[in-house]
Every structure is written in C-alpha cells, then in structure tokens.
Amino acid sequence: MNTGVLWLAVIGLGLYHGLNPAMGWPLAVANGMADRRAASVFATLLPLGGGHFAAIAVGLAPFALLSWYVAWSQAIRIGAGAAVLLFGVFKLINRRHPRLLARIPPTRLAWWSFLMATAHGAGLMLAPFMLGLCAAPGHDALAAGLARAQANIGTNLAATVLVATVHTLATLLAGMAMAWIVYRYLGLRFLRRAWLNLDAVWGASLVLAGAAGIGLAL
Structure with missing residues (x-):
C-alpha cells in the first residue's frame, strides 16, 4: 500500500x-467568550493538543x-482493524459517556x-494506518535477529510519535479553525441551534476505519 495514502x-x-x-x-x-478575548480561544491550543x-x-x-x-504484520493489522470495527459497533450500541469525564473541571x-480522546x-x-506505515519498505529489513528486532521497536516508536504529531497538528488546525469561526462570526446562537450529537457518526467512523484497515492489510 502506498504510504502516501496512509x-x-x-x-x-x-x-x-x-x-x-x-x-x-x-x-x-467558551474560554474566549468567558474572557471576552480572542487570544483566550487559542490559549486552549496547547492543553487540548497536548492531551x-x-x-x-x-x-x-x-x-x-x-x-x-x-x-505477523498482516494478521496484526487485520486484528487491529477488527478491534477498531468492533469498538465502533460498541459505540453505536452504547453511546453513554463515562461519568468521570463530566467531573473534570474546564481548568x-x-x-x-x-x-x-482515549474514551x-x-x-x-x-x-491500522500506523501499522501500515511501520510495515512500509525500510522497516522489513530490521526484523532479522534480536538486535534488528530491537532496532525495529525504536523505529516503530519513532513512527508512532510522528503519526501522533502529524495527526494532532491536523486536529488542532481543524478544531481551532472551527472554534474561531464560532467565536468570531457564529456565536452561541449557532451552538444552541446547530448542536449535533455526533456519537452515532463517530461510531460509524470507527467501523469504517476498522474496515478500511482490514482492507488495506489484505
């Protein structure tokens, strides 16, 4: 599979x-509106992104x-895809959020x-997509022998950090853009009228991501 697609x-x-x-x-x-400062919207970037x-x-x-x-790359990737798919089915059936999340103060x-994000x-x-990148050309040669297996762990961990970094930057870009648009132009009225419960959409997304992971591994 082309790494560009992944x-x-x-x-x-x-x-x-x-x-x-x-x-x-x-x-x-909410942070921006509470402080009545646009800078407060972006002050949440670091904690939200870090988490x-x-x-x-x-x-x-x-x-x-x-x-x-x-x-065992193919079997593991298929297993990871199946785990994502099953978790998506679970989220479609059980859409309740853990009570712990409601008890954490905004600070x-x-x-x-x-x-x-974990929940x-x-x-x-x-x-499934990170595993595909770890199996890309350049990683296979690291699998021969214990020393090379250990090197492979280090390479995969580096890939994990890179994937998490790129993904988080994209998340922050979209999230902060949405926050700024709502804060600057749409306001609370938009949130009251247009708020959508995306739990079902999220569950379906997990199912699709799992199916895509399995498809890319085959």
Missing part, C-alpha cells in the same frame, strides 16, 4: 477529529512495541482532552 488517512482523521465537538473546540469557544497527542501516542505505542510485528483541559478510541482508530 499519511493522507492520518491527516484526514486528524481534521475529522478536530471538527468533532467532543474533542474540545467548544471549550475553546490529544498523549491519547494518540498511548493508544498506538503498544502496537509499536511488537518486535515480532513484521513476521484541566489537557487531562480532559486526553481522557476524552472515544481516537488512538485506536489510527492503529
């Missing part, structure tokens, strides 16, 4: 995550640590962002 998937999912209100852009709007990055990295790291990944944006399976959604 990177486009990573970036595309980042933009999609950023547009999803569950990932935090309404909090950026999302941590959730993505933590979700992908276990897959990167599989030193025997190359030998702890990074912690909130991390838990929200929604944001990192899991990226796993």
Whole structure:
C-alpha cells in the first residue's frame, strides 16, 4: 500500500477529529467568550493538543512495541482493524459517556482532552494506518535477529510519535479553525441551534476505519 495514502488517512482523521465537538473546540469557544478575548480561544491550543497527542501516542505505542510485528504484520493489522470495527459497533450500541469525564473541571483541559480522546478510541482508530506505515519498505529489513528486532521497536516508536504529531497538528488546525469561526462570526446562537450529537457518526467512523484497515492489510 502506498504510504502516501496512509499519511493522507492520518491527516484526514486528524481534521475529522478536530471538527468533532467532543474533542474540545467548544471549550475553546467558551474560554474566549468567558474572557471576552480572542487570544483566550487559542490559549486552549496547547492543553487540548497536548492531551490529544498523549491519547494518540498511548493508544498506538503498544502496537509499536511488537518486535515480532513484521513476521505477523498482516494478521496484526487485520486484528487491529477488527478491534477498531468492533469498538465502533460498541459505540453505536452504547453511546453513554463515562461519568468521570463530566467531573473534570474546564481548568484541566489537557487531562480532559486526553481522557476524552482515549474514551472515544481516537488512538485506536489510527492503529491500522500506523501499522501500515511501520510495515512500509525500510522497516522489513530490521526484523532479522534480536538486535534488528530491537532496532525495529525504536523505529516503530519513532513512527508512532510522528503519526501522533502529524495527526494532532491536523486536529488542532481543524478544531481551532472551527472554534474561531464560532467565536468570531457564529456565536452561541449557532451552538444552541446547530448542536449535533455526533456519537452515532463517530461510531460509524470507527467501523469504517476498522474496515478500511482490514482492507488495506489484505
């Protein structure tokens, strides 16, 4: 599979995550309106981005640590895709948010962002595509012998950080753009009238991402 397609998937999912209100852009709007300063909208960028990055990295790291990944790459990628698909079905059936998320004060944006992205399976959604990048040409040669397997772990971890970074930047770009548009032009009236519950859409997205991961592995 062309690595360009996989990177486009990573970036595309980042933009999609950023547009999803569950990932935090309404909090950026609320922060700006509370302080009545546009700068306060973007003051949330670091904590929201840091929390999302941590959730993505933590979700992908276990897959990167599989030193025997190359030998079983197709089976693992299919398994990861199936896990994403099944989690999507679960989210379609059970759309309740963990009560813990409602108890976190807005001042702890990074912690909130991390838990929200983790609870929604944001990192899991990226796993099949990250695994495809780890199996791309240049990684296979690292699988021969224990020393090379250890080198492969390091390379995969580096790929994990890169995927999490690129994805988070795309998420922040979309999320902050949405927050700015709502804060500057649309206002609270838009949120009251146009608020959408995207839990069903998110669950369906997980199912599609899982199916795409399986398809790319075959």
